[in-house]
Amino acid sequence: MGAVRCAVVGVGQTHHTSCRADVSIAGLVREAADRALADAGMTMDDIDAVVIGKAPDMLEGVMMPELWLAEALAAAGKPVFRVHTAGSVGGSTAIVAAQHVMSGVHKRVLAVAFEKQSDGNAMWALSVPVPFSMPVHAGAGGYFAPHVRAYIRRSEAPGYIGAMVAVKDRTNACANPYAHLHEPDWTLEAAMESPMLWDPIRFVETCPSSDGAAALVIAAEDVADALPGPKAWIRATSMRSEPTMFAGRNQVSPQAGKDCSAELWRKAGITDPLREVDVAEIYVPFSWFEPMWLENLGFAERNEGWRLVEDGVTDLRGGSLPINPSGGVLSSNPIGASGMIRFGEAAMQVMGNAGDHQVDGARTAVGHAYGGGSQFFAMWVVGAEKP
Amino acid sequence: MTDETADGPGYAIAEDGSFTAPLTLAYPYARTVGPTYGTFLTGLAAGKVHATVSADGTVFVPPAEFHASTGEALTQWVEVASEGEVVSWSWESAPGNAQPFDRPFAWVLVCLDGAGTSMLHALDVTDPSEVRTGMRVRVRWAADAEPGIGAITCFEPVTTGGAS
Numbered sequence: 001m002g003a004v005r006c007a008v009v010g011v012g013q014t015h016h017t018s019c020r021a022d023v024s025i026a027g028l029v030r031e032a033a034d035r036a037l038a039d040a041g042m043t044m045d046d047i048d049a050v051v052i053g054k055a056p057d058m059l060e061g062v063m064m065p066e067l068w069l070a071e072a073l074a075a076a077g078k079p080v081f082r083v084h085t086a087g088s089v090g091g092s093t094a095i096v097a098a099q100h101v102m103s104g105v106h107k108r109v110l111a112v113a114f115e116k117q118s119d120g121n122a123m124w125a126l127s128v129p130v131p132f133s134m135p136v137h138a139g140a141g142g143y144f145a146p147h148v149r150a151y152i153r154r155s156e157a158p159g160y161i162g163a164m165v166a167v168k169d170r171t172n173a174c175a176n177p178y179a180h181l182h183e184p185d186w187t188l189e190a191a192m193e194s195p196m197l198w199d200p201i202r203f204v205e206t207c208p209s210s211d212g213a214a215a216l217v218i219a220a221e222d223v224a225d226a227l228p229g230p231k232a233w234i235r236a237t238s239m240r241s242e243p244t245m246f247a248g249r250n251q252v253s254p255q256a257g258k259d260c261s262a263e264l265w266r267k268a269g270i271t272d273p274l275r276e277v278d279v280a281e282i283y284v285p286f287s288w289f290e291p292m293w294l295e296n297l298g299f300a301e302r303n304e305g306w307r308l309v310e311d312g313v314t315d316l317r318g319g320s321l322p323i324n325p326s327g328g329v330l331s332s333n334p335i336g337a338s339g340m341i342r343f344g345e346a347a348m349q350v351m352g353n354a355g356d357h358q359v360d361g362a363r364t365a366v367g368h369a370y371g372g373g374s375q376f377f378a379m380w381v382v383g384a385e386k387p
Numbered sequence: 388m389t390d391e392t393a394d395g396p397g398y399a400i401a402e403d404g405s406f407t408a409p410l411t412l413a414y415p416y417a418r419t420v421g422p423t424y425g426t427f428l429t430g431l432a433a434g435k436v437h438a439t440v441s442a443d444g445t446v447f448v449p450p451a452e453f454h455a456s457t458g459e460a461l462t463q464w465v466e467v468a469s470e471g472e473v474v475s476w477s478w479e480s481a482p483g484n485a486q487p488f489d490r491p492f493a494w495v496l497v498c499l500d501g502a503g504t505s506m507l508h509a510l511d512v513t514d515p516s517e518v519r520t521g522m523r524v525r526v527r528w529a530a531d532a533e534p535g536i537g538a539i540t541c542f543e544p545v546t547t548g549g550a551s
Binding site (some may be wrong): 006019020021022023024025026027030044060061071072073074075076077116118119120121124125128129130131132 | 396408409410414415416417418419420421422423451452453455456457458460505543
């Protein structure tokens with residue numbers, strides 16, 4: 001027996017901002033869940049199981065928040081699963097929820113992911129000075145900066161590519177009411193003047209710290225068929241991981257990411273991703289990761305990803321493969337939710353529900369997330385047509 | 388912060404080269420409690436106990452944000468009494484530094500009059516013989532308290548005031 005066909009039938013997210021002082025974590029996840037359920041035309045009672053994801057508990061200092069959040073997600077008497085794959089967790093959570101349906105175990109699954117960064121400080125939570133490692137105390141940006149420099153060196157990309165991505169994503173975010181940053185006035189010249197934060201990563205090339213949550217309702221084919229609204233049919237999913245450090249590891253284009261995307265395209269029956277995919281939401285917390293992931297995903301050959309940026313291929317208006325029309329992680333980063341936002345935004349595109357940042361005629365979309373030290377990968381392809 | 392010198396305090400080095408090193412994590416967090424717990428905690432500072440009420444009539448003290456069984460978002464409020472009944476208790480014979488008393492006392496679960504759930508706090512008694520399930524207790528309010536559970540200093544036994 002093959003996997004049960006399934007679709008995203010509801011997408012919800014909060015308005016992402018630096019501090020949602022008006023809600024508890026429970027209230028935050030409920031807000032996203034209510035919006036996803038309303039989008040699906042369902043209530044909590046219709047849901048068979050809940051899958052929840054967030055980044056490390058140390059980010060807020062609440063251990064196993066899924067236990068506390070069961071009430072907010074009306075999960076009493078239902079299975080609740082916690083997924084944890086660091087920054088990719090929002091994507092992994094969506095995939096685990098989809099697998100609950102593909103397996104035939106459940107018909108309607110609610111996937112929820114969140115982060116309330118204002119309750120902690122992710123940068124320092126990610127810089128624990130363990131006694132046997134060099135204390136960099138520089139957070140994620142400090143970790144990834146050498147990888148970005150390595151990419152720039154080996155690809156011979158012009159130095160302004162990172163700034164181009166930043167201006168694109170910040171401009172795209174202005175068409176997304178849920179985005180954290182709404183900064184319409186960025187120019188390439190201004191971006192190049194942005195202070196150097198983690199050399200060679202400039203301040204504008206860096207994601208914000210956000211509070212936010214996202215939720216998806218994933219339904220089996222028979223349930224989805226009976227719903228009147230648009231659906232995003234899940235054509236393929238893939239997850240991969242690898243250790244953070246090992247001799248000869250390619251930190252710029254990790255093997256796990258290459259393997260993950262290769263499986264994704266094979267499962268989806270896609271042979272030419274650049275031509276066959278209409279839009280992609282990929283996890284770009286530092287702007288240089290757009291060309292890096294374009295290569296890792298197979299949208300571009302090695303050292304050629306930056307040319308897609310320079311040529312405007314990834315632009316929302318006029319590009320043949322718009323990347324992050326929502327403004328991406330670069331404009332909203334509630335860490336645990338960020339991957340699910342990518343997956344949900346991809347679904348919104350093929351459902352025709354992306355509003356002012358809709359890509360005209362989007363029929364095939366990709367959601368992508370990565371986490372840890374570029375070591376966890378989660379991806380899906382969703383389509384407007386049943387696979 | 389961690390002592391990063393190999394001969395610092397807490398280091399233990401074995402002959403085979405394995406060693407144990409100290410790692411102290413000190414890390415400040417914030418809590419955004421949201422409107423439900425916020426109403427309760429600020430109410431305490433004003434000497435009031437606010438409770439949420441669900442559609443099935445259950446009165447939650449401390450207030451629940453969502454009904455544990457149904458997931459209903461609880462937005463209806465009532466005020467309950469600052470006096471109630473001990474539902475269960477435990478004896479604290481060796482109090483720690485941050486506890487409400489520096490001598491033995493009782494932890495009690497109290498169901499305030501009008502409430503359908505119970506809350507945990509300390510009871511000002513000095514001997515286990517002074518506490519029992521079903522006894523009447525009342526809130527002893529802290530003077531000039533900040534919002535928070537500390538606005539209740541403790542509970543104290545209700546004495547029947549001479550008449551009987």
